[in-house]
Amino acid sequence: MLSLSTSLTLLLFFSPQLSKCVLPICDPENPDFSENPFCLPSNYNKDVVPPTEGPLNVHVDIWVFEVSKIDDISLSMTFELYFDLTWNESRFLIDESSSKWGEDGSIMGSTNYINGMWLPDVQILNLKQFQKRQIVTDVSGVILFKNRSVLYTVSTEAIISCPMKFSAYPLDHQECKFHVGSYIHDASQIYFTGTYGHDVANQRAQQYEINITALDLEDKMVKWANRDYSQTGFKIKLNRRRTPVLLQTYLPSGLFVVVSWISFIVPPEVVPGRMALLVTLFLVLVNIFNSVTANAPKSEGLTAVETWVVMCILHVFAVLAEYACILKIIQSERTQSTKRCIKLSKMKKRTIKESAGALENNKGNNRGHPHRTTYRIHHASSSGSVNLGSAPGNAPFLEQVFETPEVGKGLLFCNNNSGSSSVVTCRHITNNKFCHNSEGEDEGVGGGLNHSKRSSSFDDSMSKGGGGGGSGNSSSTDTSEPTGGGFLAVRSKVRHRYEKIDRMALYLFPFFFFIFNFCYWSYYLLFYEIFQELWK
CATH class of the missing domain: 1.20.58.390 (Neurotransmitter-gated ion-channel transmembrane domain)
Structure with missing residues (x-):
């Protein structure tokens, strides 16, 4: 630890330097300007607004050198700015003849002067944080002028909240206001004026285009508790970058x-x-x-x-x-087709016995070829619908489903033009499916090309007459629609x-x-x- 004598020696050495950092106080009747060209009277009260004719003018000069952040989540904006306050302290005693004044009539003061002076009770509306920059000491200063004006300047980072609405995001436009005013003193005591600026050239890219403009006239005065308060500042228009x-x-x-x-x-x-x-x-x-x-x-x-x-x-x-x-x-069409085929299958079993007599003459041609045969009777109307007959003698078309080792599965269509069961013309049509299977391989799903080919093959076979073990000839040509044509028409329609x-x-x-x-x-x-x- 330092000895008592050493401490006293240091105190005596630094006391003249410390005295220069303290606001000078003097006798108003006999002021001493030997050390400083200004001083405050001994009866100075820093809690009282400097007396003036009318309200005291406080001028606010704001230079925004960057809007560093715009947070859409926290609804805030961060400014990097210089914040200057200027007012007139009429109670200063000034030695205008002193050579210590600068060419512009100013003198640099210590920031410690602030502790002993009256300061405006400034508030910034919606302020969340106001942080002075510090390196070795606060980045701030005080300048005094011959006309008793005081300039207090500070470099700071200010964060304000901004009431943003995002219902039009990302086509939205936002507007925030930077309001500076007095917290206690109304417009009859202090009124504010201001200037502002923005270093657009060095502004970093943000999600918005930033445009700082002056406050509207109605924003410069706010009414609260039946009292009018003066304000100054600027407003920030934000246009979101949409690209x-x-x-x-x-x-x-x-x-x-x-x-x-x-x-x-x-x-x-x-x-x-x-x-x-x-x-x-x-x-x-x-x-x-x-x-x-x-x-x-x-x-x-x-x-x-x-x-x-x-x-x-x-x-x-x-x-x-x-x-x-x-x-x-x-799916509905396939279900209906399946039901129709089931119905035809039942009718086939019923007409086997009825059609056996009508085709008795054809048995001799097939004796050497064992096969299984079933018969169905159809009537193809002009409307395309298929009606099932009940007797072979009354059906213009008689269809025989057969299978032989030589030709495999196929259809044998028999035409009874005369109405007699003894005169029957038959044609063998192979590779033609009357009903669709579960895979949808039929005329209705297979496309118009298959439909046209199959219809054509049937027409050709039925128009030639004879063959297939039958006794018919070209005179047995029938112009009716082929068997199954009604189904094809329905599927084509679907x-x-x-x-x-x-x-x-x-x-x-x-x-x-x-x-x-x-x-x-x-x-x-x-x-x-x-x-x-x-x-x-």
């Missing part, structure tokens, strides 16, 4: 909707391909929505970008629902139905998406601010 969100969210999701329209030109029978396309697009859009929700700022409802993605999801879901309807139509649905959807879905885009962008870009003002 990143447009490229990251809007463009991909919009393209996914367009890709979903490709499904309308994919044949409905290609279930794995068409279903995989739509389900994949649907899941990708759901994933995009989750990402957007996690990254977007909080809002009272859906933000603009969330609304966009939701509509894209609903659009793809509607395309998927349209395909589900088509699949339901196909196919035409869902193809028409796809054609209509190919025009309707883009049309509705265009209407949505027109309303969406018109509202958020043109009318959103107008509606916000009306709702206020």
